[in-house]
Amino acid sequence: MNLETISKQAxxxxxxxxxxxxxxxxxxxxxxxxxxxFNDFVTYVDKEAEQRLISELKxxxxxxxxxxxxxxxxxxxxxxxxxIDPLDGTTNFIHALPAYSISVALSYHDEIITGIVYELNLKxxxxxxxxxxxFLNDAEISVSKTEELKNAFLATGFPxxxxxxxxxxxxxxxxxxxxxxxxxxxxxxxxxxxxVACGRFDIFYEYGLKPWDVAAGSFIxxxxxxxxxxxxxxxxxxxxxxxxxxxxxxxxxxxxxxxxHFI
Numbered sequence: 203m204n205l206e207t208i209s210k211q212a213x214x215x216x217x218x219x220x221x222x223x224x225x226x227x228x229x230x231x232x233x234x235x236x237x238x239x240f241n242d243f244v245t246y247v248d249k250e251a252e253q254r255l256i257s258e259l260k261x262x263x264x265x266x267x268x269x270x271x272x273x274x275x276x277x278x279x280x281x282x283x284x285x286i287d288p289l290d291g292t293t294n295f296i297h298a299l300p301a302y303s304i305s306v307a308l309s310y311h312d313e314i315i316t317g318i319v320y321e322l323n324l325k326x327x328x329x330x331x332x333x334x335x336x337f338l339n340d341a342e343i344s345v346s347k348t349e350e351l352k353n354a355f356l357a358t359g360f361p362x363x364x365x366x367x368x369x370x371x372x373x374x375x376x377x378x379x380x381x382x383x384x385x386x387x388x389x390x391x392x393x394x395x396x397x398v399a400c401g402r403f404d405i406f407y408e409y410g411l412k413p414w415d416v417a418a419g420s421f422i423x424x425x426x427x428x429x430x431x432x433x434x435x436x437x438x439x440x441x442x443x444x445x446x447x448x449x450x451x452x453x454x455x456x457x458x459x460x461x462x463h464f465i
Contacts, residue, residue, distance in 0.1 A: 251288035291390030307417035317421035330425035395419025
C-alpha cells in the first residue's frame with residue numbers, strides 16, 4: 203500500500219467534496235436541518251458528502267472498511283478503516299459561520315496511518331502520513347514552541363449534549379481564563395487540532411467527542427511534533443471520548459491542571 207499515492211488521491215477527492223459542501227452553504231433552509239439528538243444536527247449536505255466520500259474511497263482502497271458519522275450500515279474491516287466526518291462543524295455550517303471542515307483518517311489495526319483535515323472556508327488542507335512530516339497545503343508545519351502555560355493560547359469545545367462532567371469543565375475553564383493568554387471555541391474539533399499542528403493554538407482539549415471528530419487531526423498533531431493523550435495521559439483518545447493535544451512542551455503541566463479539576 204503506497205500511502206503517498208492514497209493520500210494524494212484522498213486529498214483530491216476531499217477538495218472536490220468540499221467544493222460541493224461550500225456550494226450548498228447558502229441553500230440550506232430550516233426544512234433541511236434535522237436533529238439526531240439534543241443539539242446534534244444533520245443536513246442533506248452531511249449525508250450526501252459522506253456518500254460521495256465513501257463511494258470514491260472504496261475505489262481507492264477496496265479492502266478498507268468505514269467508521270463514519272451518518273451511515274451506520276457501513277461495515278468495519280479487521281485491518282484498514284477509513285474514519286470519516288463529512289462535515290465537522292455542522293452547526294457552524296447551517297449558520298454560515300466559519301469554521302467547518304472535512305476530516306478523514308485511514309487506520310490499520312486501529313493505528314492511524316493517514317490524516318487529512320480540510321477547512322473549507324480558507325481552503326486549507328492539513329495532511330500527514332505515517333513516518334512523514336505534517337503539511338498545510340504544500341508547506342511543512344510544526345507545533346508551537348510555547349513553554350509556559352501562562353503564555354499559552356488554547357482551544358476547547360463546549361459540551362453540547364453530555365453534561366455529566368460540566369462542573370469540572372467549567373471549573374477548569376475558569377482557572378484557565380485567569381492563567382493563560384486566552385481560550386477560543388471554534389466549533390470544529392478537527393480544525394482545532396489542525397491549528398495545534400500548525401502552531402496557531404498551543405493546546406486543545408475537549409470531552410464527549412467521537413472517533414471521526416479527532417482521528418485525522420490528532421494524527422496530524424503528532425506528525426507535526428505534538429503530543430496527544432486522553433485526560434489521564436493514556437492513548438485512548440480516538441475512541442475514549444476525551445482528548446488533550448498540545449505542542450508537547452506544555453502537555454504534562456496542562457494535564458496536572460486538568461486533573462486537579464476532573465479527578
